Amino acid sequence: MKIGIDIGGSHIGVGLIEKQKILASKERNFTREDRKNFETTILRFISEMVDELLKENQLQIEAIELIGIAAPGTSSEGKIVKAGNLNLQNFEIISHLKKEFHNPIQIRNDGKCAALAEKAYGAMKDxxxxxxxxxxxxxxxxxxxxxxxxxxxxxxxxxxxxxxxxxxxxxxxxxxxxxxxxxxxxxxxxxxxxxxxxxxxxxxxxxxxxxxxxxxxxxxxxxxxxxxxxxxxxxxxxxxxxxxxxxxxxxxxxxxxxxxxxxxxxxxxxxxxxxxxxxxxxxxxxxxxxxxxxxxxxxxx
Ligand SMILES: [Zn+2]
Known part of the structure; x- marks a missing residue:
């Protein structure tokens, strides 16, 4: 079982994934207020949404073999280096999340994540x-x-x-x-x-x-x-x-x-x-x- 997180320009989506199937998911939109302190909002949303998802599906965090993050803009070495749309710069997202989650965590540009899914299992597979x-x-x-x-x-x-x-x-x-x-x-x-x-x-x-x-x-x-x-x-x-x-x-x-x-x-x-x-x-x-x-x-x- 894995957890995929998609940080978009208008919302965050979190899904519980087995093989290429989303078994359960949550979505939460950003309000104008949320954008004022974006880093804190993103971390809080992820923490709350993962928690809810695990509870609703009667799972422990230890059952999760990987947490993957699809992030906007440029990510490198565990941080979002630059995401113009969200006005984020050098956001050390993984080291923050590691304080709460001891699972392996990876991060990659959101466009590339979506492309990999479509190439492996979707519209570009052939x-x-x-x-x-x-x-x-x-x-x-x-x-x-x-x-x-x-x-x-x-x-x-x-x-x-x-x-x-x-x-x-x-x-x-x-x-x-x-x-x-x-x-x-x-x-x-x-x-x-x-x-x-x-x-x-x-x-x-x-x-x-x-x-x-x-x-x-x-x-x-x-x-x-x-x-x-x-x-x-x-x-x-x-x-x-x-x-x-x-x-x-x-x-x-x-x-x-x-x-x-x-x-x-x-x-x-x-x-x-x-x-x-x-x-x-x-x-x-x-x-x-x-x-x-x-x-x-x-x-x-
Ligand atoms: Zn531009």
Whole structure:
């Protein structure tokens, strides 16, 4: 039995995992208040949620062979070095958790965790050359060539969300301007749409997808068009660089599979010059495990 923990931009998910199955899980959203003292909040949430999960399933912590953490941004040597979305820097998360849990604990970038789960058991399992793009609060990802996860020695790498797609453009949480995720993350789309509709931006991803993103609502068309144009640019770049056999979308964008926006994206990617090898697209799929991919992948050794 293992415990997977996914620290996202808007919530923490904790799951009890046996083989690749989540037997039970918990999720808790961050409030504005929680964000004021983020490190303490994260540690408290993990401690309380693991405790509840063990109690509800009549388990002792000794039964857990591994605790895996999927963390945003760059992690190295047991700490979250930098996560712009959560405004965390050099957060020694493992040494803090070790005070409470004596189990082995590992940490890895969340996009890579989700990608590993999809590669091992999910939507990318039958392919060797894969690009995984996690689109949610930010944009992360991973690449596999010849079935092997590419892992640089320096930092995490594959920060797809922070490649510049518009020089001098929108300010990104990382401090640079014109980053991919400043235009094409679900958060960026949500901010624009709620602004256009003059609403509070504090709405759920489901409400955005099911209630606000109506195909016949003319007020939002321009915002969606900007989001999709940059998405086409970013993904077109990745296809041109890696020539993957498959591109797999994870994060909250995985839930857009049957949405009109997803179809529009495919149309755009097929346009002349969207990719170097004009219109010859790889397979485009969505994550089998949807938002659970991070939790499942967090415990892959
Ligand atoms: Zn950035």
């Amino acid at each position: 392919f060797d050359d894969c690009i995984f793009i996690n689109i949610g609060t930010g944009i992360g990802g991973a690449a596999f060539l010849g079935g092997k996860l590419l892992e640089p020695k320096r930092y995490s790498g594959f920060e797809f969300g922070h490649m510049v797609v518009n020089q001098g453009g929108r300010l990104c949480s990382c401090g640079k301007q014109g980053c991919f995720e400043a235009y094409s993350s679900i958060k960026a789309l949500k901010n624009k749409i709620t602004q256009t509709l003059d609403m509070d931006s504090d709405i759920s991803g489901q409400y955005l997808r099911e209630e606000l993103l109506k195909e016949d609502d003319l007020r939002i068309q321009e915002d969606v068009e900007v989001f999709l144009e940059y998405l086409k640019t970013g993904i077109g770049n990745l296809i041109t660089i890696f020539e993957p056999e498959v591109v797999c979308f994870g994060g909250s964008f995985a839930y857009y599979e049957k949405n009109w926006i997803f179809e529009k994206l495919i149309e755009k990617l097929k346009q002349p010059n969207a990719t170097f090898n004009n219109g010859e697209l790889p397979s485009i799929v969505t994550a089998k495990f949807k938002n659970d991919a991070g939790i499942i992948g967090a415990v892959i050794a």
